[in-house]
Amino acid sequence: MEDNYLFILGRQPELSLAELFGYAEGRAINFEVGEIYGSTAVIRGKLPEPKRLMEDLAGVVKIASAGAPLPRPKNINEWTELLGSVLSSVITSKQSLTFGLSFYGELRLCPSAKEQEQLALTLKRLLKDKAKHVRWVSGRGKPLTSVQVAKNKLDTEQGCELVIYCSDKTIIVGKTLAVQAFEDWSERDYNRPRRDAKRGMLPPKLARMMVNMLGLPPRGTLLDPFCGSGTVLMEATMLGWPKLIGADKSARAVKDAKTNTKWLMAWNSSQNTFAHSHECANDKGMNFLVSAAEDLPRRLAPSSIQAIVTEPYLGTPLLSSPSEGQVKNLQRELAPLYGQMLAVFDKLLILNGRAIFILPQWVMPDGKEKTLPLSDLPWPKSLRRHDPLAPLPFCRDFSLVYKRPHQYIARAIMIVEKVSR
Incomplete structure (x- = not known):
């Protein structure tokens, strides 16, 4: 069975894609690119374990799991209901949760910086029923960097970064699985x-x-x-x-x-x-x-x-x-x-x-x-x-x-x- 992923590509996405295709050819890995917009690529295939893959690639910033396309929410209430449900399903500890939200794709279709803050604070209040301590890592209206994700352990069981890819009529929500090892580079x-x-x-x-x-x-x-x-x-x-x-x-x-x-x-x-x-x-x-x-x-x-x-x-x-x-x-x-x-x-x-x-x-x-x-x-x-x-x-x-x-x-x-x- 094939898995679905969101790949967040580097500053020059064409180089990141060329590297990904070359790497896959050299290791006989089969995958398909479902959609590309800006720095985001929807990838389908049976890939190596994401953290292992991230160790080998230089042009990919993040790898996230990807769910099925969903209708794009029309207002903050719909965004809150949808993302609250996703976050609740991935909470593994009742003691604490650190989370972040990163929006990609067509920015005009994403919540504004002010709306993202309102959304995150609402989610934080709702999630206190699920965990005793809830903390939100703010990107100030921009996607979180790999440094922010790693420093706050959002790619581990102790935290969660939701990657949200917005297109014309649908969104894809994923959970970050791996980020670049910035300290090693x-x-x-x-x-x-x-x-x-x-x-x-x-x-x-x-x-x-x-x-x-x-x-x-x-x-x-x-x-x-x-x-x-x-x-x-x-x-x-x-x-x-x-x-x-x-x-x-x-x-x-x-x-x-x-x-x-x-x-x-x-x-x-x-x-x-x-x-x-x-x-x-x-x-x-x-x-x-x-x-x-x-x-x-x-x-x-x-x-x-x-x-x-x-x-x-x-x-x-x-x-x-x-x-x-x-x-x-x-x-x-x-x-x-x-x-x-x-x-x-x-x-x-x-x-x-x-x-x-x-x-x-x-x-x-x-x-x-x-x-x-x-x-x-x-x-x-x-x-x-x-x-x-x-x-x-x-x-x-x-x-x-x-x-x-x-x-x-x-x-x-x-x-x-x-x-x-």
Whole structure:
């Protein structure tokens, strides 16, 4: 029997969906997307245990159970009756209850911030018949963050967050089952021993999403030919890849990657936060090379790599939007590097192996974006582009771009598969 869930996606939902589809493909998980609106997706399928799933995904903020669609309440009294009934059914302790309400979907159809407060206070009074102590966690008219949910234990038996998805005529009410482990992400991002903001660093969440987007099972060897301080290797380790190779032409970067991955093993042992990477826990599955990417085919066996995940050099950092002339100079500078990288993919990937990599996308003064002209690159005939969003016809024109406000270089994400020798 299939289960129904509400997935609350990250700041860029298309990346979250691409990660989810890639993860499912690599692990032979079947599911359907029933509906998507903004950051909310209705998912149907037989999925892994939600907390286990949340440990592996980077682009999903919350996972909630989902009931059947219900007629949308027309006033506060109807909202109170409906949500009061749901909360009463999930109370497990007569001593205390902490609850929160988070509304998603079409905001014009959701109660206003003032109405949400009125609703919550009314529910609090009604629930005192069910539990001695009732506390409401307020989001001040906004959905509760994963930090608020975790800090108030609303995803445990000691509390309850109701996630309410509002659409035109119906609502879906769910109970939060798992949220992102924000402290673990922060620890790996900010407290790893080697960080160098001047050289630029791939965010751990993006590295995790890229590994999942590949759509491959964690078997064989994963290579990062521009490993930097080892972010991709760290996240791939946590997803269970048994053999990892990190290469970089900078000896300092390779040293930093070694230090960070060793720190990760020690941190994992103390936290007991993941259980996949037994082979890597004693460094047996980890290898490092000081090597330029174009030299790797001379140092590694041909057709020996199942997966490549990497962020190459993106060009000179920018403090403002570039001019047309600057972009043309950057394109001329980077085109040979990316051409060599594609040749490396062709030589090292096994048949049906995949590579995911980042292209710079420059934000122009008028807000438009430009990247490398892919048609001008020397594409090997063996490589074909892979789209993790292909199962969703309405998402096929979506570009996978990771960007933050006020950045002048965004990260465009591309996946290729080796389809012939």
